[in-house]
Amino acid sequence: MYLGLSEAADFLKDCRDAVIIVHQSPDGDCIGAGFALKDILGCFGIRSRVECCDAFPSRYDYMTSVGCGEDFEPQTIIAVDIADTQLMGCLGEKYGDRVQLCIDHHISNTGYAEMTLLNGEASATCELIWELAREMGAEISEHCAACIYTGIATDTGCFKYDCTTANCHRIAARIIEDYDIGFAKINRSMFEVKSLGRIRMECRVIELMEYYLDNRITMICITKDIMEQMGVDSNDLEGCASLPLQVEGVEVGLMIKEREPQVYKISMRSAGDVNVSEICRTLGGGGHAKAAGCLLKGSIDEVKSILIETVGKAVCR
């Protein structure tokens, strides 16, 4: 059942002893939404606890250091920013089939919860949390404002991406005006700072780039041997698939990672009009228009030729 804002607000004001689940590999939006909602429920004397199957990265300490909440037997299960129970990780088994309210902005939300507050046009789940707080008449604390700002900044790439809404700019205006959250420091830690190891690894990955069709296709190919030489594993390379898109003129960026002998994981990113989800679907994979993936089998040379041919056709269409 899909709820409107006021129905969701009514449900929240009447709930008690709530567990708020956030998704695995937690990011700024789900952590922000979870901890902001915990603050908001607290305004109404409602006890709650944030749960996640993974640890929270330390750069989000300013949101999480208030603590996840005390131990109690939950009477209410709420999921925030979770499109599918699979994204709950190990918590899926415990809570997946008994979520009462899900608050989300992913249009792909599977509707697994009893009640869902879904707005696919919101830039971030935190945008919905802000609206809920106002609907509920909650007093938004500085901590809560920092959480909401973080979620919006995370999901919009600091107001850079297409998904940025006029509404989220207005929320940011209100937050900057009314609270001293140190937004520039938050943005610096989220968007500018990397570990020295990460910076060095990215430079090495950039050295590996191969260019096709006048740079319109840029490919990074990382075999197990290269990972070993670099002293990294597949997880360390997360996020590197978008590095080719930094290069002027690139339309599609490809990252090939060897998963096992003769099996390669392909990540495809589009900087322009090419729909990489369509390309990946023809190769047995899927995803979004700008970010998709698939698995390919064969020798590395075979895999490269398939990709250059398939992506080349789409780029030159």
Place this chain on the structure above:
Amino acid sequence: MYLGLSEAADFLKDCRDAVIIVHQSPDGDCIGAGFALKDILGCFGIRSRVECCDAFPSRYDYMTSVGCGEDFEPQTIIAVDIADTQLMGCLGEKYGDRVQLCIDHHISNTGYAEMTLLNGEASATCELIWELAREMGAEISEHCAACIYTGIATDTGCFKYDCTTANCHRIAARIIEDYDIGFAKINRSMFEVKSLGRIRMECRVIELMEYYLDNRITMICITKDIMEQMGVDSNDLEGCASLPLQVEGVEVGLMIKEREPQVYKISMRSAGDVNVSEICRTLGGGGHAKAAGCLLKGSIDEVKSILIETVGKAVCR
């Protein structure tokens, strides 16, 4: 003489045949302000021309391709985003002593113009141009909106930096809502894309980084020999001084560039509480709290020791 918004609006509505000067090494804010103002004057049938001593970078074509304006003998000289006549480059001689109106947001503005509309709290000169357009009752075109958005995004690092105001978020909200300017594409070209040569050069500069005091001070030292090896000159290295601040834990980033034998140009950037302007002043230079510079003479080893000692004291204070 300092003007209020309505006085500046009155002056603009009554002027004719205006030259709008923007500063040397033109950036998104001065180009945006210049071309937006040209559009706004056009609404009132006022002929104007944008002038700059340097060429406009091609990534700003969407603003400049309307053309700078026809040739005519100017009756009005307006400067936008120019704090000091020195920043006009070769146009300083021609126009420097006869600017009637200067529109600027730099608190350091020298007041060289007959009349100045100055707001040091505005994030960008384009924020003032928006306010002026509304005060004048101008109809803001899509091109004008794209110019104003670009200026604000440029000077705030896409709403990331401390200088970002609630007002500029509200202007962005209005622009996103009312115009189809393709802001995400603008942001991508301004903040994400670099030439392959630039990316490779930055990687090589990162390799040269030296770390002191547990990475709290990070230094890049580029001698003439290194520039020659890299095939770059001092201008190509512009912007590299902020690369050390990407590294987690860095408080002060230093860049040393050899200008001539035994003479080094030092650029200092602060990521935290250290006021690098103060440090540079003790070394005979100056600048802002977060970005300053000075010249040092001596051997490279002498220069490095002076810097490590002086900056080290400030960092450990």
